[in-house]
Amino acid sequence: MYNLLKGKKGIIFGALDERSIAWKVAERAHEEGAEFVLTNMPAAVRMGQLNELAEQTGSEIVAANATSVEDIENLMTRTKEIFGGKIDFILHSIGMSMNVRKGRKYTDVDYNYFLKTVDISALSFHKVMQLAMKQDVMNDWGSIVALTYSAAQRVFPNYNDMAEAKAMLESVARSFGYHFGEKKKVRVNTVSQSPTETTAGSKVDSFGNFVAYADAMSPLGNASAVDCANYCLALFSDLTKYVTMQNLYHDGGFSSTGMSEEAMVKVGEGILK
Numbered sequence: 001m002y003n004l005l006k007g008k009k010g011i012i013f014g015a016l017d018e019r020s021i022a023w024k025v026a027e028r029a030h031e032e033g034a035e036f037v038l039t040n041m042p043a044a045v046r047m048g049q050l051n052e053l054a055e056q057t058g059s060e061i062v063a064a065n066a067t068s069v070e071d072i073e074n075l076m077t078r079t080k081e082i083f084g085g086k087i088d089f090i091l092h093s094i095g096m097s098m099n100v101r102k103g104r105k106y107t108d109v110d111y112n113y114f115l116k117t118v119d120i121s122a123l124s125f126h127k128v129m130q131l132a133m134k135q136d137v138m139n140d141w142g143s144i145v146a147l148t149y150s151a152a153q154r155v156f157p158n159y160n161d162m163a164e165a166k167a168m169l170e171s172v173a174r175s176f177g178y179h180f181g182e183k184k185k186v187r188v189n190t191v192s193q194s195p196t197e198t199t200a201g202s203k204v205d206s207f208g209n210f211v212a213y214a215d216a217m218s219p220l221g222n223a224s225a226v227d228c229a230n231y232c233l234a235l236f237s238d239l240t241k242y243v244t245m246q247n248l249y250h251d252g253g254f255s256s257t258g259m260s261e262e263a264m265v266k267v268g269e270g271i272l273k
């Protein structure tokens, strides 16, 4: 351990169970000396698993639906009370599509679901930052990170309306990053992670094949959730103070690879068709 986040305080959205990327971020941030508030939807908090993580990391839990301005307002107020002051980092690790959950194809989406996808998975990031700015929650030189996927740039047919949500999420990071940087020197970035076996990830149709294909196509292989957590920590640390408004790939090289030898061999062997 490097004490990379010693003295830093934050909010971590989206730890559901121990497979969650946010869960790994919380565990690693704790090991690196950070203190934080854990938050998730009231229904997810009621499930109770988050209590384990809170106990393990000495954190408080504040329930908030990230689509509700009122809930986020309350979360920011409570966080300032808990720490007796401002914070240094926020992780947005939230994604959900009812179209994916209900098996609606991209060409046959339900538009109410589509709006919900965008509200939960993208607009919530704007809401979090708007409230953090209005309530002056962030210390100068703080860092805000959201998790995304490269379906924002390229087509992955089963990713459905989450592709549009991720494109908007990345755009919000750039636009808000400009304003937060000007006002408070706060940096805002998105991390574009390899497919990872989590609750949200495994909802994508044929997810196992998706993971295997990405692994074969990435010179370093797929990045794990713990490695993603480590990258987020680096972005919360003072070692990355001038990185902002970026979409940063954490995918073992997948996004820059047209074809890999491993994938070619597997196609030849009939393993990948």
Ligand SMILES: NC(=O)c1ccc[n+]([C@@H]2O[C@H](COP(=O)([O-])OP(=O)(O)OC[C@H]3O[C@@H](n4cnc5c(N)ncnc54)[C@H](O)[C@@H]3O)[C@@H](O)[C@H]2O)c1
Pocket: 013, 014, 015, 016, 017, 019, 020, 021, 022, 040, 041, 044, 064, 065, 066, 067, 092, 093, 094, 095, 096, 120, 147, 148, 149, 192, 193, 194, 195, 196, 197, 198, 199, 200, 201, 202
């Ligand atoms: N798993 C992957 O393959 C993968 C790849 C790239 C990016 N991501 C992104 O990583 C992030 C975290 O996902 P994960 O894979 O750890 O899965 P996960 O299911 O563990 O986390 C998703 C979280 O979003 C929360 N959430 C959903 N609706 C919410 C709402 N209205 N308010 C507050 N929280 C809400 C859930 O309760 C859950 O904790 C998501 O943004 C996801 O799109 C995942």
